Amino acid sequence: MTGFYDEIKASSGMYKFYSNGEWMESTSGKGVSILNPASNESVYQVQACTQKEVDSVFEAAKKAQKAWARTPLWKRAEYLHKVDGIMKDNAQPMADALMNEVAKGAKDSLTEVIRSGDLIAYTAEEGVRYLGEGMLLNSDSFPGQDRSKLCMASKVPLGVVLCIPPFNYPVNLAVSKIAPALMAGNTVVIKPPTQGAVAATHMVQAFHKAGVPPGVINLVTGRGSEIGDYLTTHALVNCISFTGGDTGLSICKKAGMVPIQMELGGKDVCIVCEDADLELTAKNIIKGGFSYSGQRCTAVKLVLVLESVADKLVSMVSKQVDGLSVGKPEDNCTITPVISKSSADFIEGLVKDAEAKGAKLMQKYRREGNLIWPVLLDHVTPEMRLAWEEPFGPVVPVVRVKTVEEAIDHCNANNLALQGCVFSRDIDQAIRVSDAMETGTVQINGAPARGPDHFPFQGFRDSGIGSQGIKNSLAMMVKTKTTVLNLKTPSYTLG
Numbered sequence: 001m002t003g004f005y006d007e008i009k010a011s012s013g014m015y016k017f018y019s020n021g022e023w024m025e026s027t028s029g030k031g032v033s034i035l036n037p038a039s040n041e042s043v044y045q046v047q048a049c050t051q052k053e054v055d056s057v058f059e060a061a062k063k064a065q066k067a068w069a070r071t072p073l074w075k076r077a078e079y080l081h082k083v084d085g086i087m088k089d090n091a092q093p094m095a096d097a098l099m100n101e102v103a104k105g106a107k108d109s110l111t112e113v114i115r116s117g118d119l120i121a122y123t124a125e126e127g128v129r130y131l132g133e134g135m136l137l138n139s140d141s142f143p144g145q146d147r148s149k150l151c152m153a154s155k156v157p158l159g160v161v162l163c164i165p166p167f168n169y170p171v172n173l174a175v176s177k178i179a180p181a182l183m184a185g186n187t188v189v190i191k192p193p194t195q196g197a198v199a200a201t202h203m204v205q206a207f208h209k210a211g212v213p214p215g216v217i218n219l220v221t222g223r224g225s226e227i228g229d230y231l232t233t234h235a236l237v238n239c240i241s242f243t244g245g246d247t248g249l250s251i252c253k254k255a256g257m258v259p260i261q262m263e264l265g266g267k268d269v270c271i272v273c274e275d276a277d278l279e280l281t282a283k284n285i286i287k288g289g290f291s292y293s294g295q296r297c298t299a300v301k302l303v304l305v306l307e308s309v310a311d312k313l314v315s316m317v318s319k320q321v322d323g324l325s326v327g328k329p330e331d332n333c334t335i336t337p338v339i340s341k342s343s344a345d346f347i348e349g350l351v352k353d354a355e356a357k358g359a360k361l362m363q364k365y366r367r368e369g370n371l372i373w374p375v376l377l378d379h380v381t382p383e384m385r386l387a388w389e390e391p392f393g394p395v396v397p398v399v400r401v402k403t404v405e406e407a408i409d410h411c412n413a414n415n416l417a418l419q420g421c422v423f424s425r426d427i428d429q430a431i432r433v434s435d436a437m438e439t440g441t442v443q444i445n446g447a448p449a450r451g452p453d454h455f456p457f458q459g460f461r462d463s464g465i466g467s468q469g470i471k472n473s474l475a476m477m478v479k480t481k482t483t484v485l486n487l488k489t490p491s492y493t494l495g
């Protein structure tokens with residue numbers, strides 16, 4: 001009996017890439033090893049695709065696009081609903097891959113797959129309504145015009161969309177690009193992160209099994225640093241949808257005349273006012289700062305607390321940090337090994353810098369391989385790197401401020417401006433602070449979060465271009481086309 005995922009793997013054990021409806025092995029004969037963050041040992045191998053293979057997937061995507069755009073909207077939605085069901089029915093191996101590649105807790109790995117299915121289904125539902133709507137404009141509303149021109153504005157596909165997700169949500173942040181792109185009549189080429197590539201490969205099998213036509217979805221694997229530039233500057237790319245870190249800034253500089261969607265890094269601040277509910281605040285700092293070891297773009301990455309309540313808050317948060325579970329993703333620990341040795345070294349560098357400059361570590365710093373025990377750092381000052389840089393690890397710095405304005409100024413002085421949050425019992429004050437914070441989203445009395453996935457989601461300044469969230473993502477996957485009907489004589493509807 002053959003299994004659902006059998007064909008995505010070669011007899012050598014290496015995972016295949018997917019081009020024009022077929023699972024294939026690269027002619028390079030080379031693989032890219034994927035290291036398990038817990039052991040730093042190779043756990044999977046994916047194909048190191050060649051530039052010629054990149055060309056062929058783009059050609060397949062381009063060739064398939066017109067026929068896909070001609071497929072009725074309801075039918076595209078039907079395919080996506082089918083993918084949702086198939087993904088959920090075959091979720092466990094995909095979740096296992098996530099656990100092995102990116103050390104995400106077992107339960108959270110499964111949740112990512114299920115949430116991704118939900119996102120696909122919601123996008124199909126929203127897509128049939130949103131994309132089905134156009135606009136009719138009459139010329140006589142503009143000064144000096146009569147009603148002899150009728151303008152029909154409709155939403156048309158962009159063409160081939162290149163989707164590049166990051167390691168921390170390689171399935172969810174892939175489908176958040178793929179589903180709106182496909183609904184809008186585009187075809188896609190996906191380049192998953194190296195760690196996360198096997199989970200993404202499993203995900204593509206759900207599209208294959210749902211009968212999505214050849215060329216509509218394609219997947220290439222290889223090191224971003226090796227084929228990344230070739231992909232993003234490819235002549236057949238019509239849109240780049242990217243989520244990741246600083247790499248996005250350099251992609252923006254190199255990309256040509258194509259729409260770009262960027263969801264980049266964050267330094268999400270948590271402003272704690274004097275009248276905040278400290279129990280609620282502490283709970284949210286723990287959840288926001290430490291879940292998935294702080295490797296979330298929306299993790300709380302800096303607490304800015306008013307001096308008068310700082311001692312109490314720090315003590316409450318610190319007690320809960322002591323109670324966090326640390327260990328293996330298989331055991332559903334909150335704190336698991338961070339993605340790589342270089343990431344662990346980077347985080348350690350930030351902690352050591354802060355310690356050397358006088359920050360008070362509330363927990364003893366401890367590291368074994370890529371596993372870093374959670375640590376809260378009090379008395380962090382603007383001279384320390386941790387006050388500004390994104391650790392992407394289980395490390396939360398606290399800066400004590402004299403006024404709310406000082407906290408707002410710190411927030412706005414950072415080029416990273418994804419999300420932030422403010423805790424206050426006074427809703428007028430909370431709104432005032434929220435309005436003054438120049439970040440893409442501000443949560444009032446709650447931790448930063450991307451979900452639910454239909455909420456608009458965007459970063460300001462170096463944190464992004466464009467707005468995602470299901471409806472906004474659909475809007476970014478189309479361009480406007482207008483058809484103007486010119487009448488020989490003006491015509492007016494009289495009722």
Ligand SMILES: NC(=O)c1ccc[n+]([C@@H]2O[C@H](COP(=O)([O-])OP(=O)(O)OC[C@H]3O[C@@H](n4cnc5c(N)ncnc54)[C@H](O)[C@@H]3O)[C@@H](O)[C@H]2O)c1
Pocket residue numbers: 164165166167168169191192193194223224225227228229231232243244245246247248251263264265266296297298390392418459463464
């Ligand atoms: N704003 C958001 O929605 C959001 C969500 C999740 C993660 N992030 C950010 O992502 C970062 C962590 O993820 P990461 O380490 O995977 O980011 P990264 O920038 O290192 O990698 C992101 C993706 O880019 C690929 N890549 C690398 N070099 C490339 C190149 N030259 N051309 C094209 N692609 C290339 C990688 O293979 C990966 O798929 C953090 O900064 C985090 O804040 C942002």
